[in-house]
Amino acid sequence: MQSFGIYIIGDEILSGKRQDKHLSKAIELLSARGLQLSWANYLGDIPAQITAALKTSITRGDIVFCFGGIGATPDDFTRQCAAESLGVPIERHAGAVAELEARFGEAAYPKRVLMADFPKGADLIPNPVNRVAGFSIQEHYFMPGFPEMAHPMMAWALDTYYPHLFHQQDYVEASILVFDAGESQLIDMMQHILAQHPDIKLFSLPKLDARRTIELGVKGATLPVKQAMQDIQQSVTSLGFPWEAILNR
DSSP states (O other): OOOEEEEEEOHHHHHTSSOOOHHHHHHHHHHTTTOOEEEEEEEOSOHHHHHHHHHHHHHHTOEEEEESOOSSSTTOOHHHHHHHHHTOOEEEOHHHHHHHHHHHGGGGTTTGGGGGEEETTOEEEOOTTTOOOEEEETTEEEEOSOHHHHHHHHHHHHHHHOGGGTTOSOOEEEEEEEESOOGGGTHHHHHHHHHHOTTSEEEEEEEOSSSOEEEEEEEESHHHHHHHHHHHHHHHHHHTOOEEEEOOO
């Protein structure tokens, strides 16, 4: 299955002027459909940086959702960077123009209509809030930075283009809480588990509680996860540390 990723674009996120709300929502929208987010990158309003990132994910063949930078002001570079990353020109999208005209009438000109300029060959992503469309090309989906617009647009793109992928992957997580142990005391055991179960991913999450606690778990396909968790439980018990199970997710 292709990997899903997101770009969150804008100096306002990196400077703290605005707080990111896209990462948690993207995870939620994917998880509700049985999908997982593989990576997330924050990018400043630096054209060379945005273009390079897009070239990389396009070449890799990922499915990517991009939030921010598709307005018409001089600090918005995402549309131009998307075109440059693909080696295509910018052209005016008739469907996006029609949406702007329907929303703003004559006031769509001369400036708002600039938001209908997309990389050549792009498709429209409808905006249910104000009809200022986003666009998609090469399985990259470009949406505004406003969460109230971008999140339903991401849901629309998933439901329109990828329903065949929903709940198709055998993927679960399982973990236990290990008490009174430091991570350093479990490293050898963790390395042994990974060597015995190469098809799973292991995670160790210490908690800053009054009692030393580590959430130790694995994720992957159901059977390998079950087998790895059995070995983890037996190993932790053999090491003399108490533990309790957490329900699979």
